[in-house]
Amino acid sequence: MKLTQGKINELLSESACEHNHKKDGKGKNKSCTQVAQPGAAQGGCAFDGAMIALVPITDAAHLVHGPIACAGNSWGSRGSLSSGPMLYKMGFTTDLTENEIIFGGEKKLYKAILEIKERYNPAAIFVYSTCVTALIGDDLNAVCQKAAEKTGVPVVPVNSPGFIGSKNLGNRVGGEALLEYVVGTREPELTTPYDINLIGEYNIAGELWNVLPLFQKIGIRVLGQITGDGRYQDIACAHRAKLNVMICSKALINMARKMEESYGIPYIEESFYGVEDMNRCLRNIAAKIGDSVLQGRVEQLIASEMEKLNEALLPYRKRLKGKRVVLYTGGVKSWSIISAAKDLGIEVCATSTKKSTEEDKARIKELLGKDGIMLEKGNAQELLRVIAQTKADMLIAGGRNQYTALKARIPFLDINQERHHPYAGYEGLVELARELDEALHSPVWQQIRKPAPWEIELPSVED
Amino acid sequence: MATITTPRKSVAVNPLKQSQPLGAALAFLGLKGVMPLFHGSQGCTAFAKVMLVRHFREAIPLSTTAMTEVSTILGGEDNVEQAILTLVEKSKPSMIGLCTTGLTETRGDDMTGILQTIRKRHPELHDLPIVFASTPDFKGALQDGFAATVTSIMKELPRAGETRCNQITLLIGSAFAPGDVQEIKEIVAAFGLHAIAVPDLSLSLDGHLDGDYNTVTTGGTTLAELREIGSSVYTLALGESMRAAAETLEAQFGIPYEVFTSLSNLDAVDSFLEGLADLSGLPVPDKYRHQRSQLQDAMLDTHFFFGRKQVSLALEPDLLWSTVHFLQSMGAEIRAAVTTTKSPLLEQLPVETITIGDLEDFEQLAIGSDLLIGNSHLAAIARRLHLPLYRLGFPIFDRLGNGQRCTVGYRGVMQLLFDLGNLFLEQEEAQTRH
Numbered sequence: 001m002k003l004t005q006g007k008i009n010e011l012l013s014e015s016a017c018e019h020n021h022k023k024d025g026k027g028k029n030k031s032c033t034q035v036a037q038p039g040a041a042q043g044g045c046a047f048d049g050a051m052i053a054l055v056p057i058t059d060a061a062h063l064v065h066g067p068i069a070c071a072g073n074s075w076g077s078r079g080s081l082s083s084g085p086m087l088y089k090m091g092f093t094t095d096l097t098e099n100e101i102i103f104g105g106e107k108k109l110y111k112a113i114l115e116i117k118e119r120y121n122p123a124a125i126f127v128y129s130t131c132v133t134a135l136i137g138d139d140l141n142a143v144c145q146k147a148a149e150k151t152g153v154p155v156v157p158v159n160s161p162g163f164i165g166s167k168n169l170g171n172r173v174g175g176e177a178l179l180e181y182v183v184g185t186r187e188p189e190l191t192t193p194y195d196i197n198l199i200g201e202y203n204i205a206g207e208l209w210n211v212l213p214l215f216q217k218i219g220i221r222v223l224g225q226i227t228g229d230g231r232y233q234d235i236a237c238a239h240r241a242k243l244n245v246m247i248c249s250k251a252l253i254n255m256a257r258k259m260e261e262s263y264g265i266p267y268i269e270e271s272f273y274g275v276e277d278m279n280r281c282l283r284n285i286a287a288k289i290g291d292s293v294l295q296g297r298v299e300q301l302i303a304s305e306m307e308k309l310n311e312a313l314l315p316y317r318k319r320l321k322g323k324r325v326v327l328y329t330g331g332v333k334s335w336s337i338i339s340a341a342k343d344l345g346i347e348v349c350a351t352s353t354k355k356s357t358e359e360d361k362a363r364i365k366e367l368l369g370k371d372g373i374m375l376e377k378g379n380a381q382e383l384l385r386v387i388a389q390t391k392a393d394m395l396i397a398g399g400r401n402q403y404t405a406l407k408a409r410i411p412f413l414d415i416n417q418e419r420h421h422p423y424a425g426y427e428g429l430v431e432l433a434r435e436l437d438e439a440l441h442s443p444v445w446q447q448i449r450k451p452a453p454w455e456i457e458l459p460s461v462e463d
Numbered sequence: 464m465a466t467i468t469t470p471r472k473s474v475a476v477n478p479l480k481q482s483q484p485l486g487a488a489l490a491f492l493g494l495k496g497v498m499p500l501f502h503g504s505q506g507c508t509a510f511a512k513v514m515l516v517r518h519f520r521e522a523i524p525l526s527t528t529a530m531t532e533v534s535t536i537l538g539g540e541d542n543v544e545q546a547i548l549t550l551v552e553k554s555k556p557s558m559i560g561l562c563t564t565g566l567t568e569t570r571g572d573d574m575t576g577i578l579q580t581i582r583k584r585h586p587e588l589h590d591l592p593i594v595f596a597s598t599p600d601f602k603g604a605l606q607d608g609f610a611a612t613v614t615s616i617m618k619e620l621p622r623a624g625e626t627r628c629n630q631i632t633l634l635i636g637s638a639f640a641p642g643d644v645q646e647i648k649e650i651v652a653a654f655g656l657h658a659i660a661v662p663d664l665s666l667s668l669d670g671h672l673d674g675d676y677n678t679v680t681t682g683g684t685t686l687a688e689l690r691e692i693g694s695s696v697y698t699l700a701l702g703e704s705m706r707a708a709a710e711t712l713e714a715q716f717g718i719p720y721e722v723f724t725s726l727s728n729l730d731a732v733d734s735f736l737e738g739l740a741d742l743s744g745l746p747v748p749d750k751y752r753h754q755r756s757q758l759q760d761a762m763l764d765t766h767f768f769f770g771r772k773q774v775s776l777a778l779e780p781d782l783l784w785s786t787v788h789f790l791q792s793m794g795a796e797i798r799a800a801v802t803t804t805k806s807p808l809l810e811q812l813p814v815e816t817i818t819i820g821d822l823e824d825f826e827q828l829a830i831g832s833d834l835l836i837g838n839s840h841l842a843a844i845a846r847r848l849h850l851p852l853y854r855l856g857f858p859i860f861d862r863l864g865n866g867q868r869c870t871v872g873y874r875g876v877m878q879l880l881f882d883l884g885n886l887f888l889e890q891e892e893a894q895t896r897h
């Protein structure tokens with residue numbers, strides 16, 4: 001994929017993206033085009049986003065073409081887990097030095113690809129361009145093509161220099177690379193009427209493994225895992241699925257839409273968080289591709305899971321009831337987590353809507369009730385202010401806000417990329433309850449809020 | 464003595480080194496009220512921030528000029544200007560620490576010129592120091608970026624003044640953790656000397672709970688202290704990489720200096736204390752005489768476990784130097800030494816070869832060792848080779864307490880002996896039980 005300005009604009013104005021519906025597909029996705037503000041910008045770059053979307057393909061080598069910063073500060077630290085190959089956890093980079101910056105890095109890149117093939121024999125090699133290699137004008141596509149011919153291994157160029165935009169845009173660049181170079185390049189050995197793809201689920205902390213057994217029980221086969229715990233060849237066959245299920249994120253919506261266009265695969269948007277969403281997800285899949293038999297199986301499964309779940313949650317519901325939390329996370333996940341919190345009897349008194357679409361916002365409003373606060377912007381100070389104002393008991397947010405909360409002596413739960421606990425599916429809800437209970441009721445809170453005995457002012461003798 | 468090799472290959476696999484801007488950020492973070500600012504695209508800052516947060520488990524102030532494709536081509540002046548103005552308005556820093564990245568170095572932004580223009584246009588910034596360090600990603604490693612930054616701080620902030628006979632400057636390299644800095648300061652203070660430590664991570668990244676939320680560092684070397692460095696009577700440079708910064712002070716103010724390349728073995732601590740005694744004219748305090756005897760005793764108890772052990776290290780040059788000497792002082796042998804960047808120390812290291820390379824090289828060289836030493840990325844290698852790992856360096860994200868870790872002074876060395884000794888001991892027990 002050659003990344004021209006036209007291509008970038010197309011990705012930015014992705015028409016199936018909710019952000020743009022209101023404007024007949026002409027407007028640009030707000031969270032994608034928002035130009036980072038000098039001195040204020042916080043987020044990751046497009047390269048980061050592309051890696052988030054593609055690195056979970058576990059049997060591929062991911063080669064970063066650039067100086068050390070991009071790979072050196074990020075390799076091996078992604079939270080997606082693998083049930084098999086560990087190649088994706090290795091950091092490959094051309095580690096460009098001054099000489100190559102001056103004379104061009106194409107030769108080194110070509111040799112690097114050959115060396116990786118020789119030493120690691122990957123299922124495929126994804127090659128990411130970065131700011132510096134884009135600036136010096138290395139022709140990624142040409143090198144990848146030549147190297148693919150030479151090695152016989154698929155070599156996929158991902159034109160993702162950080163400076164083209166945000167993480168969100170990078171996700172799409174990643175999706176685009178899959179569409180152009182991977183999906184449809186292979187035929188599956190067998191197909192069933194119950195084949196689906198999961199899109200945008202990255203198996204962070206092993207969340208996928210809470211859900212796959214459920215699909216298995218009702219006879220649904222996941223053909224392409226895009227990309228959590230994914231295998232290159234499976235994704236290459238993904239065009240034979242009967243349904244695309246987009247998970248909790250509009251990040252790869254371009255994939256779903258284009259696969260509908262090119263292969264006639266319909267898509268639905270679902271979430272694995274909370275009882276209601278999980279139930280709805282299973283029912284919707286059954287309604288889309290199944291018959292009454294499958295639907296019957298789904299109802300049976302839901303009934304038995306609910307029974308188990310209610311029993312498992314009983315002790316936690318008692319301890320969590322009436323607790324108040326402030327939620328700060330990106331996009332669709334907001335409503336999804338709110339509904340999970342509600343399942344546990346927790347009240348969400350404020351949530352972020354920064355990356356949410358109008359549709360999301362309406363839904364969030366409904367879930368929050370009339371006193372709920374919707375946070376448009378959210379820096380650390382703002383968050384602390386809202387927590388104080390709403391007398392919330394804890395903050396649920398991404399890792400970057402962890403120390404904002406802890407330093408203010410407020411309990412915290414991490415729900416983003418770096419988290420270590422899987423919260424998806426029915427089992428995930430129990431895990432979430434356990435973690436919330438632990439965070440809220442830890443004996444440390446009382447101690448760290450307590451002033452030293454010599455700091456307590458004694459009432460003066462006269463009173 | 465050592466031969467330095469750099470494997471000829473086109474791909475770095477599992478890189479050991481981190482980029483210079485990360486080192487710059489770390490050095491700036493040891494100043495009080497500072498906001499480090501990367502001149503580059505936003506992703507570099509985000510990655511660096513995540514790394515630092517994961518290692519120190521602290522909120523880390525770090526900002527970006529948020530260069531885009533277009534602003535890169537046009538030049539970064541507007542972005543630098545806007546970033547500085549926004550930071551001044553929002554965070555009210557007492558200093559800004561500006562450094563470049565690979566992107567803006569490739570473009571070749573004239574930073575001195577840019578800063579001059581901005582200062583001319585904004586007289587209100589007159590009292591705000593903006594320290595600048597050039598730190599391209601495509602050269603050197605974290606240690607170089609850290610050192611370049613300390614040199615810049617020393618060039619730009621100290622002012623000449625009347626010499627104070629008990630004031631010394633400590634320049635503390637990237638090999639030292641906040642806990643080390645704290646111990647060093649305590650030792651120096653015990654000699655009645657007033658030390659200005661730069662950068663002072665022991666007040667900013669040590670991990671402590673204080674009052675309000677802040678967007679800049681709440682502790683570290685203050686601007687007032689930095690200004691007064693011109694009045695110091697002596698500079699102690701800790702880590703070879705601090706030599707250039709010490710030379711700067713000598714050139715500007717005629718302050719003599721001495722470099723201590725290690726504070727992590729008996730001899731090294733001895734000569735450090737001897738130096739302090741000379742400087743202060745005071746005898747070594749009883750406390751340290753006692754600690755010295757404790758260390759010697761610990762060496763006796765632990766030497767059984769160190770003798771002839773094969774150890775492989777993947778560390779930045781300064782830390783490699785001090786750790787190799789520590790190990791050899793206990794009778795252990797160096798199986799493999801991999802490092803990130805050039806240093807005049809490397810050739811003098813009493814080992815056969817040193818590889819400037821990555822962890823792929825390391826994994827091959829380390830086969831047959833008894834122990835690995837390096838950052839958290841070595842954990843996977845340790846698992847594959849079934850070897851114990853002692854975590855040292857940066858980043859360490861699978862161990863707690865990195866802000867407090869101390870491996871210097873008699874006490875720190877003793878702790879190091881016990882920690883490594885216990886690893887060896889555990890290994891021996893496991894083997895005999897079979």
Ligand code: SF4
Nearest residue numbers: 070131162504506507
């Ligand atoms: S912003 Fe550019 S140089 Fe920085 S990490 Fe992202 S791709 Fe690499």
